[in-house]
Amino acid sequence: MIAWEDFEKVELRAGTIVRVEDFTEAKKPAYQLWVDLGEEIGIRSSSAQITRLYRKEALVGRQVVCVTNLPPKRVANFVSEVLVTGFILAGGDVVLIGPESQVPNGSRLG
Secondary structure, rough: OHHHHHHHHHHHEEEEEEEEEEEEOOOOEEEEEEOHHHHHHEEHHHEEEOOOOOOOHHHOOOOEEEEEEOOOOEEEOOOEEEEEEEEEEOOEEEEEEEOOOOOOOOOOOO
16 A cells, blocks of 8 residues: 555646657657647657557547656657556557546646
């Protein structure tokens, strides 16, 4: 169990994917994503191993939930600034998490 205060430290925010590119330098198949997290945070990058379930064209405009207060992480030659969240299935595929209805980018889950 974690304390409520620990959970409150994690910033989970809604954002809209605005750009997607193949990430050919990654060890495992992945995309490079750019997510608009609203005026306060702006557009942030993320590496996501979601190529088996999602096509690039279908991702642009999709809202997702991101962890915005982790330190940046270098993945090959790319800096991932936020963690796009999803459920990891038994075979390793990832199903993205997003709001059921459109919400303002940057909205905090809480």
